[in-house]
Amino acid sequence: MAAFREVNRWATGDGLTDELDGISLARAVTEQARRRGKHFLPKRTLVQMTDVRSRNTSGRPFLDAFLHCVLDKHEGRFWNRSYLALPLLELLLDERHSALSPDRLATLLISDVIRFEIEAVGVSPEEPGRGRPDPTTLRKRLRHALRFVGDHVGATDSGDLSLPARMPESRMEDLLPHLPRPPATDAGRWFDVSVQPVYVAHDEYFFIRALQTHEMVFTTISTDAQAAVRSMRDGRLEAAVQRVDHATAMFERASALFRIVATMRAEQFFAFRQFTQGASAIQSEQYKRFEIACGPPTAPRLRSAAFTNVPAVRAEAEHAGHDSLTRAYLDIRREGGFSQAEWTVLDAALGRLESRHQRWKSTHRRLAVRMLGDAHGSGYTSGVPYLTECLDNRLFRQLGEVCSKASATD
Numbered sequence: 001m002a003a004f005r006e007v008n009r010w011a012t013g014d015g016l017t018d019e020l021d022g023i024s025l026a027r028a029v030t031e032q033a034r035r036r037g038k039h040f041l042p043k044r045t046l047v048q049m050t051d052v053r054s055r056n057t058s059g060r061p062f063l064d065a066f067l068h069c070v071l072d073k074h075e076g077r078f079w080n081r082s083y084l085a086l087p088l089l090e091l092l093l094d095e096r097h098s099a100l101s102p103d104r105l106a107t108l109l110i111s112d113v114i115r116f117e118i119e120a121v122g123v124s125p126e127e128p129g130r131g132r133p134d135p136t137t138l139r140k141r142l143r144h145a146l147r148f149v150g151d152h153v154g155a156t157d158s159g160d161l162s163l164p165a166r167m168p169e170s171r172m173e174d175l176l177p178h179l180p181r182p183p184a185t186d187a188g189r190w191f192d193v194s195v196q197p198v199y200v201a202h203d204e205y206f207f208i209r210a211l212q213t214h215e216m217v218f219t220t221i222s223t224d225a226q227a228a229v230r231s232m233r234d235g236r237l238e239a240a241v242q243r244v245d246h247a248t249a250m251f252e253r254a255s256a257l258f259r260i261v262a263t264m265r266a267e268q269f270f271a272f273r274q275f276t277q278g279a280s281a282i283q284s285e286q287y288k289r290f291e292i293a294c295g296p297p298t299a300p301r302l303r304s305a306a307f308t309n310v311p312a313v314r315a316e317a318e319h320a321g322h323d324s325l326t327r328a329y330l331d332i333r334r335e336g337g338f339s340q341a342e343w344t345v346l347d348a349a350l351g352r353l354e355s356r357h358q359r360w361k362s363t364h365r366r367l368a369v370r371m372l373g374d375a376h377g378s379g380y381t382s383g384v385p386y387l388t389e390c391l392d393n394r395l396f397r398q399l400g401e402v403c404s405k406a407s408a409t410d
Contacts, residue, residue, distance in 0.1 A: 003028035004045065010056060011048040021186065022063030025052070026193040029070055037199040039073060039275040046074040062190045065091055070196050080283035083276065084212050085194040093219075097187035102223070106216035106253070107152040108191065110260070111179040113206045114145050118172045120202065131202045131268055139163065141206070141263040142172070148256045153180055199272035203264045207272075210261050211281065217254045218286035221247045225293035225325060232328040237342050244325075244349040247290075251356040258363050282306060288313040294353075294395035295326030301393065325350070326398050354395050361393075 006028035009015060029049065032041060049067055057064035065087040072082035081087065092100050100108070120132050133141065143163050150161040161178055182191040194212070197204040224247035231240035281287075288310050291297065297317060301307065307314040316322055329346075332338060338346070394400065 003032045007045055007048050007052070010052045013056070016056065018059070022056070022060050022066070023189050023193070026063065026066045026190065029066075030193040030196060033070065033196045034205075035200070037272075037275065038070060038196050039198040041070075041074075043074075046071060050074070062088065062091055062187070066190070066193060073198070078276075078278045080211075080279045080281065081285075083196075083198070083279035084208060084215065085196060086212070086215060088190060088194050089212060089216075092182075092187055092191065098183050098185055100183070102216040102219040103152065103250075103253075106213045106220075107149055108180060108182055109209045109213045109216065110145050110148045111181070112191075113209045113260070114142060114149065114179060115176060116205055116209075117142060117145075118176060121169050121172060130200055131265075131271075133202070133263070133265065135169065137263055137265070138169075141260060144256065144259045144263070146175070148253065148260065149179065151253070151256075197272065198275040201268045201271040203268035204272040207261065207264060207269070210257050214254065214257055214281070215284060215286050217250055217257070218284065218290055221250045221254075222286050222290035222293055224250070225290055229293065229323050229325055229328050232325070232332060233323075235337065237338055237346060241345055241349045244346075244353055248349075248353045248356045251353075251360050255360055255363055258367050262367055280309075283309045285310050285313050289316070291395065292317040292322065293324055295324050295398055296322075297393075298397070326396055329399055350396055350399065357395055 006025050010022070010025050029041075029045075032045070049071055053064065053067040053071065057067065066085075068087055069082045069085045072078045089105065092098050092105060093102060117133075117138060121138075132138070146161045146163055153161070161175070163172075163175070167174075182188040195205055195208050197208065224243045228240040228243035228247075231237070231243060282305060288307065292313065297307065302314060302317060307317070329350075333343070
């Protein structure tokens with residue numbers, strides 16, 4: 001097969017030149033992963049790719065990141081980051097390559113879901129991604145995905161991205177030219193190989209893209225929170241409030257992802273989920289970075305699976321110099337900075353963020369109840385009971401206590 005020939009070529013070094021970046025190899029391997037499932041790639045191929053990675057990735061960062069992800073199961077380090085190919089996607093955020101913003105990349109990821117679903121309509125049921133959704137489920141999935149994309153690009157940028165109520169499946173291809181696409185650059189070519197399903201169930205493709213989008217959305221939200229801290233320290237309260245409000249608005253995009261994921265069929269979910277043990281959203285570093293940018297977690301939460309699963313972020317949270325909105329708020333308040341009117345504006349903004357975050361967690365739990373039931377989480381958590389416990393967590397727990405005391409003495 002062509003895929004195995006390409007792997008052999010790279011394993012033997014036959015005809016390789018310094019100019020080759022490895023995209024041909026990545027495409028060949030990705031095709032096999034989608035036909036078989038990454039979990040079922042031949043051992044000989046995996047051994048060869050390990051050798052390729054050890055000898056041929058110097059100066060080829062995209063190939064190195066790709067092989068790091070595709071070899072995770074073979075090398076016993078299957079994890080959320082590698083399952084979602086985040087090391088590869090994060091290179092697309094690097095200004096040295098394409099400088100996409102996380103929010104723009106999120107839009108491209110969901111655009112790819114739309115493209116995948118529409119192109120699958122005319123494909124044989126025996127092709128990769130078996131078990132396509134019924135017409136009603138497909139339309140619901142596309143409607144939510146198109147809304148997510150349209151909210152970012154606007155109708156003037158890409159034409160009408162709505163799904164007409166009576167559009168037949170045969171006409172859905174008319175939507176494809178209006179979807180935004182990755183940049184036509186060397187880096188942009190790697191976007192298409194950033195989905196490596198572990199199995200052959202149709203819904204895993206869109207599930208991976210949705211989780212990748214979740215990471216991009218929370219990259220934006222955590223960046224907003226960190227920028228708000230710096231603005232507060234610089235005395236620029238209006239700028240801080242703007243960043244907090246932007247983070248709050250981004251939670252609507254995070255919630256929109258739940259509406260897309262809710263179209264996944266339970267039988268499809270459990271078909272591939274048996275091969276994803278070890279990879280879980282509890283390992284999301286960007287969500288935890290947002291959390292610690294708001295305020296310090298309680299000692300029990302730092303010791304819980306929420307943070308033991310992200311040791312790098314836990315170390316950041318425990319560092320003596322780590323700053324947060326809570327810490328900046330308390331410091332500046334003690335120093336007498338800002339007027340009472342300004343504090344009122346900031347308090348309202350923080351309250352909106354807290355409230356929106358709580359609603360997002362509640363929605364997450366409801367979706368988990370429907371999809372998981374009594375099953376454990378794939379990150380070795382208790383599943384729904386864990387998410388129920390998380391409902392008690394507050395971003396600005398210490399500020400609530402301070403505000404309560406202040407109001408009692410006024």
